[in-house]
Amino acid sequence: MLKSGLCSNAKMIAGESLSSWSYRLCQIPEVQQYLLHNAGGYGRGPRLFLSLFEFEKREAHCDLDFISPDYKWKVLPLIMGPDLERFVKPVNDAPMIPWGFRRSYCEDCMRENLRSNCSLMLKIAWRYVSKPFCEVHDMLLKDVPRQIGGALDAPRAIFKWNHSIESKNLGHAEYVNNWADLLKTACRVQKKLVKLRNLQHDSCIYLFDNTIMSLMRALLTPGMDLYRHSGSNRLLDIVSSEGETLYLSCYLQPFRASAACRARALFFIGILLGWVSQKEAFKSLRGDPWESDTPEKIWGSVYKFDKELYYWLRNSLIRFQTSALSIYTS
Amino acid sequence: MNSSSRISKAIKVLQGQYKIEYSFPELTNTIEELIRNTNITAKGVVVHLEGEPGCGLSASLEHVVNKFGVEATKVNYNFSFGKLSLLDNFAISLAIRSPYEHLKKAPLYMDQYINEVGLKLVVIDDLERFEVTHDNSLAECLVAISEVANGLVVLYTTHYRPLARKIEKIMKGRVNLFRVRMSLESADLCNIAFKFLNAANGETRQSIRFSECALEHIEQQACRLDEFVKILEVAYAYATLRNDSLLTFSGTEEEFSIQGSQYVEVRAMLEC
Numbered sequence: 001m002l003k004s005g006l007c008s009n010a011k012m013i014a015g016e017s018l019s020s021w022s023y024r025l026c027q028i029p030e031v032q033q034y035l036l037h038n039a040g041g042y043g044r045g046p047r048l049f050l051s052l053f054e055f056e057k058r059e060a061h062c063d064l065d066f067i068s069p070d071y072k073w074k075v076l077p078l079i080m081g082p083d084l085e086r087f088v089k090p091v092n093d094a095p096m097i098p099w100g101f102r103r104s105y106c107e108d109c110m111r112e113n114l115r116s117n118c119s120l121m122l123k124i125a126w127r128y129v130s131k132p133f134c135e136v137h138d139m140l141l142k143d144v145p146r147q148i149g150g151a152l153d154a155p156r157a158i159f160k161w162n163h164s165i166e167s168k169n170l171g172h173a174e175y176v177n178n179w180a181d182l183l184k185t186a187c188r189v190q191k192k193l194v195k196l197r198n199l200q201h202d203s204c205i206y207l208f209d210n211t212i213m214s215l216m217r218a219l220l221t222p223g224m225d226l227y228r229h230s231g232s233n234r235l236l237d238i239v240s241s242e243g244e245t246l247y248l249s250c251y252l253q254p255f256r257a258s259a260a261c262r263a264r265a266l267f268f269i270g271i272l273l274g275w276v277s278q279k280e281a282f283k284s285l286r287g288d289p290w291e292s293d294t295p296e297k298i299w300g301s302v303y304k305f306d307k308e309l310y311y312w313l314r315n316s317l318i319r320f321q322t323s324a325l326s327i328y329t330s
Numbered sequence: 331m332n333s334s335s336r337i338s339k340a341i342k343v344l345q346g347q348y349k350i351e352y353s354f355p356e357l358t359n360t361i362e363e364l365i366r367n368t369n370i371t372a373k374g375v376v377v378h379l380e381g382e383p384g385c386g387l388s389a390s391l392e393h394v395v396n397k398f399g400v401e402a403t404k405v406n407y408n409f410s411f412g413k414l415s416l417l418d419n420f421a422i423s424l425a426i427r428s429p430y431e432h433l434k435k436a437p438l439y440m441d442q443y444i445n446e447v448g449l450k451l452v453v454i455d456d457l458e459r460f461e462v463t464h465d466n467s468l469a470e471c472l473v474a475i476s477e478v479a480n481g482l483v484v485l486y487t488t489h490y491r492p493l494a495r496k497i498e499k500i501m502k503g504r505v506n507l508f509r510v511r512m513s514l515e516s517a518d519l520c521n522i523a524f525k526f527l528n529a530a531n532g533e534t535r536q537s538i539r540f541s542e543c544a545l546e547h548i549e550q551q552a553c554r555l556d557e558f559v560k561i562l563e564v565a566y567a568y569a570t571l572r573n574d575s576l577l578t579f580s581g582t583e584e585e586f587s588i589q590g591s592q593y594v595e596v597r598a599m600l601e602c
Contacts, residue, residue, distance in 0.1 A: 115447070153428065156426050159443065
């Protein structure tokens with residue numbers, strides 16, 4: 001393990017993801033020297049490593065923010081020490097966005113960390129499906145294109161993209177301004193859900209999570225009226241692949257949707273749970289009479305879009321019924 | 331203290347395991363003033379630190395980087411078969427370089443990054459090492475770095491005169507250029523000697539002092555900083571091995587040290 005005096009800025013920041021920490025460690029000259037010394041056998045000449053994962057030659061399709069309990073890697077435990085155990089795959093954790101779709105970030109958190117630690121960092125909390133808002137700043141998370149979020153040097157790439165012209169053209173600030181009331185309500189719903197989830201017993205948490213995920217899957221299905229709204233064409237959703245069935249896209253959509261769309265789904269979940277009044281919903285939806293501001297209208301919208309999806313959702317809600325969430329079903 | 335612990339202490343000193351920070355006293359004040367002016371005028375400043383080889387330029391740069399902490403960064407040279415330009419190396423020192431891009435001008439996110447971090451000073455030692463082509467690109471890169479964000483103070487050293495002249499020519503009227511000429515005075519040597527003694531005593535937990543004749547001897551000398559520190563190391567290692575409380579060295583011993591014969595002799599003695 002590296003001596004603490006050798007790299008005081010190598011300490012793990014609270015809430016930091018493993019991939020981000022692996023990237024930061026690689027910025028330390030001593031770590032690079034160690035890697036260069038140990039990479040002699042590869043015969044690739046002198047080079048700089050982007051991340052410890054690059055050195056470890058990780059398998060594809062594995063989650064770089066969590067480690068398997070039976071990890072047998074060489075470099076990570078040596079350099080990171082006992083802190084690495086904190087990243088063992090969590091049990092009973094809220095649904096996470098898979099590594100391949102990871103791309104949300106909070107600009108303010110990144111900026112604050114840059115000021116305090118002089119390094120770029122990504123938080124693990126930005127990967128929760130039901131948390132499209134930053135828990136520190138109550139701001140809607142921003143999204144980057146998929147290839148940027150999946151890079152080994154994602155903290156740097158995301159920072160670069162955040163200051164690019166493409167990012168500015170998306171008009172995130174404009175969207176947040178236009179839908180301020182809706183987002184404020186959705187943020188309240190997120191906080192209430194987090195609070196309620198923490199009160200659940202370990203054995204009941206999966207019911208809670210599955211209920212929320214079933215609702216999100218139905219509400220975020222592409223092509224639905226609930227999903228399409230003003231400004232949604234600029235939200236950088238990951239496009240479904242060609243030939244994908246409705247059920248597959250329905251399953252994947254909560255992970256692929258942008259933070260703004262997930263926030264909108266949370267808003268409608270709030271209506272279904274009775275946490276958002278009709279008056280408040282009407283105001284949040286900018287007084288549009290065609291929008292679904294009541295549970296009946298939301299159910300009607302799902303039914304109208306696809307009857308099978310509607311019945312699947314009903315069955316799922318009955319199957320994962322929990323006393324913590326009482327959903328209005330007409 | 332037994333002989334093995336004496337040997338281990340002497341090795342510590344000979345291997346330079348103590349920390350001695352040295353800088354020309356007026357240098358940090360000059361830079362602080364320049365940083366203040368840069369913030370007011372929002373324009374880059376380039377400072378060329380000149381001096382004879384071995385007069386302590388690199389040691390001064392190290393000290394300045396440590397003194398300014400997060401406000402300063404040192405651009406290290408990364409071996410790349412001439413592929414990495416000065417701007418690439420600068421991006422590496424900021425930990426924001428992508429391996430998939432070669433920078434020819436400072437990108438927008440670099441400005442933002444520097445503004446957030448609060449960087450004010452960039453230190454480049456031996457600028458000529460970063461030359462990748464024979465045109466003016468190195469000098470232009472240097473100017474580009476000085477103009478990043480709201481303007482930075484770039485402190486550099488080079489012993490390659492044509493390069494320094496080229497930079498002066500390019501920067502004419504664009505950014506300010508200062509030349510600071512450095513030379514080691516006897517007072518500086520005394521200062522270094524006492525700092526060395528404190529650092530070495532701290533590392534080896536001894537209380538060795540200079541003898542009067544040694545101090546007189548130091549004041550009369552004029553030599554390179556690295557050679558001077560080497561003499562001190564050898565003399566200190568000898569004093570440790572002989573269990574002396576006073577550090578003495580005569581003229582003849584010093585001459586031997588400069589030639590390296592005594593140094594080799596001590597190392598051989600320690601290794602056996």
